[in-house]
Amino acid sequence: MLLRLPAALLFGSCALAPLPAAAASGACPNPELSLGCGSCHGAAPDALPALPRAPAPALYARLARLRDAPYTGTVMPRLLAGLDDQTLQALAAAIACERGGAP
Amino acid sequence: MTTRRQLLGGFAALATVALPAAVRAASARVVIVGGGFAGASCALALRRIAPALELAVVEPRGTFLTGPFSNAALAGLIGPERIRARPGDGLRRHGIRWFAQAAVALDPVARELRLADGRRLRAERIVVAPGIDFVYEAIDGLSAANSDAVPHAWRIDGQFARLRAQLDALPDGATVLIAAPPNPYRCPPGPYERASLFAWHAQRRGLRRRIVIADAKDDFSKRAAFMASWNALYPGMIEWWPRAQGGAVVAVDVAARRVHLAGGETVHAALLSLIPPQRAAAFARDADLADASGWCPVEPLGFESTRHPGIHVLGDACIAAPMPKSAFAANNQGKACALAIAHRLAGETPPAALLLNTCYSLLAPDYALSISGSYRAVGGRLNELSSGLSPAHADPALRELEARHAEGWQAQLLRDSFG
Numbered sequence: 001m002l003l004r005l006p007a008a009l010l011f012g013s014c015a016l017a018p019l020p021a022a023a024a025s026g027a028c029p030n031p032e033l034s035l036g037c038g039s040c041h042g043a044a045p046d047a048l049p050a051l052p053r054a055p056a057p058a059l060y061a062r063l064a065r066l067r068d069a070p071y072t073g074t075v076m077p078r079l080l081a082g083l084d085d086q087t088l089q090a091l092a093a094a095i096a097c098e099r100g101g102a103p
Numbered sequence: 104m105t106t107r108r109q110l111l112g113g114f115a116a117l118a119t120v121a122l123p124a125a126v127r128a129a130s131a132r133v134v135i136v137g138g139g140f141a142g143a144s145c146a147l148a149l150r151r152i153a154p155a156l157e158l159a160v161v162e163p164r165g166t167f168l169t170g171p172f173s174n175a176a177l178a179g180l181i182g183p184e185r186i187r188a189r190p191g192d193g194l195r196r197h198g199i200r201w202f203a204q205a206a207v208a209l210d211p212v213a214r215e216l217r218l219a220d221g222r223r224l225r226a227e228r229i230v231v232a233p234g235i236d237f238v239y240e241a242i243d244g245l246s247a248a249n250s251d252a253v254p255h256a257w258r259i260d261g262q263f264a265r266l267r268a269q270l271d272a273l274p275d276g277a278t279v280l281i282a283a284p285p286n287p288y289r290c291p292p293g294p295y296e297r298a299s300l301f302a303w304h305a306q307r308r309g310l311r312r313r314i315v316i317a318d319a320k321d322d323f324s325k326r327a328a329f330m331a332s333w334n335a336l337y338p339g340m341i342e343w344w345p346r347a348q349g350g351a352v353v354a355v356d357v358a359a360r361r362v363h364l365a366g367g368e369t370v371h372a373a374l375l376s377l378i379p380p381q382r383a384a385a386f387a388r389d390a391d392l393a394d395a396s397g398w399c400p401v402e403p404l405g406f407e408s409t410r411h412p413g414i415h416v417l418g419d420a421c422i423a424a425p426m427p428k429s430a431f432a433a434n435n436q437g438k439a440c441a442l443a444i445a446h447r448l449a450g451e452t453p454p455a456a457l458l459l460n461t462c463y464s465l466l467a468p469d470y471a472l473s474i475s476g477s478y479r480a481v482g483g484r485l486n487e488l489s490s491g492l493s494p495a496h497a498d499p500a501l502r503e504l505e506a507r508h509a510e511g512w513q514a515q516l517l518r519d520s521f522g
């Protein structure tokens with residue numbers, strides 16, 4: 001019974017799959033930036049939407065939109081507010097690799 | 104301080120940097136004391152990052168109730184099964200050795216642990232994540248022995264059922280007093296969430312109830328939003344008595360269910376939930392890891408003790424300000440510590456992790472408030488990069504949306520931490 005969430009505020013949900021080989025073997029970049037994502041977004045029933053599987057530039061664009069969205073009172077804009085473009089790009093690269101999207 | 108990433112230059116270089124092979128291949132013995140949010144998260148992350156490590160977790164409790172949503176479970180808004188953790192299952196599934204007993208002593212120089220059964224364990228790195236203890240004697244008349252009658256349930260465990268039974272037995276018109284502790288303590292919004300859900304518990308049964316929060320502080324987490332929400336949801340039911348108005352509880356007569364406040368007032372209540380001041384768990388203090396504050400100082404990259412190298416202290420027991428003492432913070436610290444340990448064992452400087460915190464407080468089934476922040480080590484200190492909280496006044500739709508987010512957050516935090 002999830003409410004419809006404002007599209008700009010959420011990552012789209014997508015099918016869950018086992019961790020891609022790159023992530024499992026430690027070959028993904030910048031694990032120190034993405035380590036907090038899985039505390040909310042994951043495979044638990046009722047979890048918030050899974051992180052999307054998408055190439056890094058598309059993820060970066062989405063993260064930047066979340067960061068720069070007008071304040072609506074939910075958590076993502078606050079969590080990203082302190083990250084500069086370069087850090088956000090590095091975070092997008094980490095998530096893209098971990099989720100098995102293209103680099 | 105120059106980080107590895109800065110040395111490597113801009114983003115183009117970053118995208119190609121994965122963990123060095125030496126970090127992945129680190130082989131050593133790491134033992135973790137405490138299988139709560141911090142210890143279990145750290146163990147699971149170490150297993151992923153450096154599979155060759157020999158890992159063991161020492162945790163006497165095979166199953167326990169956890170903090171997030173425990174106030175909702177007390178008030179009957181959810182069942183206790185939703186907050187139950189079984190750390191042993193997840194650890195064994197990932198091939199991590201579990202000693203189902205307490206660690207009784209740590210020699211922080213020799214890096215040797217002694218377990219309750221007399222066994223000794225030596226390790227290259229030892230992670231200490233034992234949570235908190237209570238300073239009962241700060242309230243005159245309160246003791247570890249009689250606290251069960253005025254339950255805090257702040258470690259959930261046995262007092263949870265007692266507090267729930269006392270709450271369910273309250274008659275119409277009863278007064279409840281919750282004593283909120285001074286900073287720092289586990290779960291800063293917790294006492295105020297508890298007051299809210301105790302009000303929901305009465306409202307749902309059509310009972311009148313007076314809920315007094317006797318506070319040792321003059322401010323609290325999300326105060327403006329909490330107070331506006333109390334007016335909207337539970338008008339006239341919840342009173343907050345700050346320290347400046349003499350609200351701090353200084354003494355209790357447990358048998359008579361009567362507290363004495365700093366302002367001179369005496370309050371008799373049908374239910375007393377006295378949450379005492381807190382400090383790091385005895386295990387950490389006995390191992391010389393705490394300073395005069397009662398909490399354990401650590402460096403911010405890997406939460407390594409500044410008193411004893413090679414020993415890491417995580418979660419509520421450590422001084423990680425500006426991060427709060429929360430399950431989410433403990434979970435993130437566990438992962439950052441794992442990354443740092445793998446780097447140190449390979450002789451590398453660990454990268455500065457991006458640490459996050461989000462805590463939701465439920466005030467009613469469809470009504471939640473959140474607070475969140477992001478943190479990173481800069482120049483040897485943990486810095487807050489950003490923070491924010493729910494607006495003090497908002498549309499009910501936003502509160503309901505946050506309540507649904509809260510459910511997802513709690514479910515995934517449990518799964519991510521305990522496997």
Ligand SMILES: Cc1cc2nc3c(=O)[nH]c(=O)nc-3n(C[C@H](O)[C@H](O)[C@H](O)COP(=O)(O)OP(=O)(O)OC[C@H]3O[C@@H](n4cnc5c(N)ncnc54)[C@H](O)[C@@H]3O)c2cc1C
Pocket residue numbers: 136137138139140141142161162163164169170171172173174204205206207232233234235256257258259289290293384386417418419420428429430431432433461462463464
């Ligand atoms: C009412 C309430 C509501 C809360 N709500 C939230 C919330 O909404 N969101 C949130 O993020 N946090 C919340 N919390 C806070 C959260 O529960 C704590 O911050 C979290 O548990 C800290 O994790 P930890 O690993 O440091 O300690 P713990 O989870 O307490 O784990 C410590 C473990 O160490 C073990 N241990 C202790 N001594 C020894 C020893 N000598 N040998 C071996 N093992 C030992 C203990 O058995 C225990 O399992 C809440 C807490 C309470 C009380």
